[in-house]
Amino acid sequence: MNAAQAEPARSPFRLNGRQLVPILILPILLVNAISFLWPTFSLLRMSLNEPVAGGAIRETLTLQTYIDVMTDGFYLELVWNSIYLCSIITIVTLILSYPIALFIHRADPKWRSILTLMVISPLLVSAVVRTYGWVIILGDQGLINAFLMSTGLVERPARLIFNNFGVVVGLIEILMPYMILSLMAGFGRLDPRLEEAAQSLGAKRFTTLRRVTIPLTAPGIALGCLLVFVLSISSFVTPKLLGGGRVFLLATEIYDQSIVLLNWPLAASLSMLVLVIFGAALVVYSRIVKALD
Amino acid sequence: MLATSPVATQAPGAEEGDAHLLLDHLQKSFGDFQAVEDLNVSVRRGELIALLGPSGCGKTTTLRMIAGLSSATSGRILVDGREIQSLPAHDRDMGLVFQSYALFPHMSVERNVAFGLEMRGIARDQLKARVAKALELVQLGHLAQRRPRELSGGQQQRVALARALVIEPSILLLDEPLSNLDAKLRDQMRVEIRDIQQRLGITSVFVTHDQVEALSMCDRIAVMDKGRLAQIGTPQDIYERPATPFVAEFVGRINKLPGQMRDNSTITVAERTFKTTRNVGESGDVTMMIRPHRIEMVKRGTPSDGRNVAHGTIARATYVGDILEYSVELTDGVTLAVETATGGHSRTFSHGDEVELRWSPDDTIVFGAQA
Ligand SMILES: Nc1ncnc2c1ncn2[C@@H]1O[C@H](COP(=O)(O)OP(=O)(O)OP(=O)(O)O)[C@@H](O)[C@H]1O
C-alpha cells in the first residue's frame, strides 16, 4: 500500500472534528430550546401581562407586577425567608452528610457499593410519600410526640410540623442523598497518603480534617451545596405539606398564586425571581470553584 | 516453631541496651500474604541505617509501621526502650518522606514545608526562617510560592525531603527520597542528608533499592528479602561477607558458578580447581561467587603467586565510563564477568583476546548449592 492510497479520500460529505461539533451539539440545543428556553421566555412574557380580577389576564407590556412585588413587604419577606431557610437546610444537610460520605468513601470497596445503594434507595420512593412519613413521625399524634407524652416529658404535644422546623427536617432528609452523592463525587482528590502525611507531621485528627481533608474535598462541598440549595428553594410539595400553610416560601407562593388565586402574571414574576436567585447561586458557586483551583 | 525456646526467641532479637529504635519480631500480614516477617532491627541513637531490598520486599510496609500509619500484626516497636504501638502517628515525632511524596496539593511549597512547624506551634518569624533555610538546602528557595503540581517530579521530591527535615524529628524515615533525582543532584542531596543527619544526630532509616546509596551513605545496612531480614551489618560486612547468595547477588554484581567442594578449601568447577579461604563448613555441591572487579586480567603466562587462575577468551567488552565490563568465556564454555577500571595503568583488551584471569582465594565466596 503506498502513501497516496493510505490518505483518506476527500469527499464533500466528510467533515473534520471542528465542523462536527455544532452538528453533535444540535440535538441537545433543540431539547434545551423546547424544554427550557421557550417556557422561560413564556414565563417572562406572562410576567409582563396585567392580571385582572377573577383570574383573567390582559395582554400588555408592563412592569407593574414587578414593582408590586418589590414594594410589597410581604413578598420581600418571602424572598428572604426562602433564602434563609434554604441556607440553613443546605448547611445542616452538609454537616449531616459529610461524615456519611467520608465513611462510605473510606469503606471497603465491597461494602462501598452496598452503602452507596442504601444512600440512593430513598430516591426510589416519591418525595410525597416520604413527606407523609414525616407527618406521621412529627405530627401531634406522631411517633415523637407519642413518646414524649408517654414519658411525661411534655403535657401537650410539641409543635414539630406546620412550622419552619418541620419543613427544614423534611427537606434535609429528602435532599441528603443528593448531597452525599455530590460529596462522594468530589472526594476523588482525597488521597489517604495526604492525611497520613499530615499526621506524621504532627497534625491531630481534627486538625487533619480542617487543614487537609476539608480543603481537598471543597469542590464536592461546593457542588453539593449548590445542588441542595437550588433543589430546596424550588421544592414545593414538602414545604406545602409540612408547612401546613403557615410557612411561606417562594415555591409555595407561586403554586398558590397560579393554581388557587389564578394570578398568573404574579406567579410568573415570582418564578423569574427564583431564576435570578438560581443565577446568583451559580455565580457564587463558580467564583468559589475558581478560587479553590 | 515448637522447638523455639524463650531464650532462642530472644536471641535473634537485636540487643535492647543502647537502641534508640528497636523492631522486635515485627510482623505484618495482608490477609494470607506476609509482607513483613519476624523483622528484628536495632538502630542506635544517631545512626543512619539503610533498608535495602528489591521491590515489594516490605520496606515501605516496615516504615509505615514505624511511623504509626499502619499497625503491626504482631511484634513490638520500641523507642528508647518504650513500646510505641499505641502512640498515634502525630505523637511520634518522626519525620517521614513518602515514596509518593504526598505533598499537599492545595498549599504552596512554602506552606507544605511550614506545616509540621505550625503543628509544633513554632513562632512566626522563627518558622519563616527555618522554612527558608530548609528550602535553600534542597535548592528550591526560588520556587517557594509554587504549587506542587507546578513542579517537576524531582523538585516535588526535594520539597518532601525539606518538609520532613525541617521539623528536625528525633527519628527520620526516608522512603527512597532520592529516587527521582539526576545523578549529580542525588550526590549533592546524599551529602546534605548525611550532613544534617550527623549534625543533629537524627536516628534515620533510609529505604532504598539503590545499593550504591546504601553502601556510601549509611552506617549499617539491613538487607530485606521477601519480608525477612537477610542480613544486617556495616557496608563492608554486607559487601565483603554476604550472609546469603541473595545478599551477594543483590548488593553489587557477582559471578556465580556451580561446583563441588573437594576439601575445606578446594572447589572444582567443571574440572578446574580453585582455592578459597571463605568456606564455612560447606561440602558437596556449592555455588562459588566472585565479584567481577576482584578478578585481575593479565596476558597468559605471568606467574600466578598462589592465586586462582583461569584461562579464557574475551567474548564481549563494554565501555561504561568508569569501568570496562568484560565477558570472558573460559575454555569449557563457562562465562565470567570481569570489571577493570578505565584509564590509568590498567591495560585494555578487546574481543577475541586470550587472557588469564586471577583472583585471590580470599575473594572466592562459597555458599551451599541448595541456597
Ligand atoms: N495494603 C496492602 N494490601 C495488600 N498487600 C499490600 C499492601 N501494601 C503492601 N502490600 C504488599 O506487601 C508487599 C510489600 O510492599 P511494600 O510497599 O512494603 O514494598 P517495598 O519494599 O516498599 O517495595 P518498593 O521498593 O517497590 O517500594 C508487596 O508485595 C505489596 O504488594
Ligand SMILES: [Mg+2]
Ligand atoms: Mg516502597
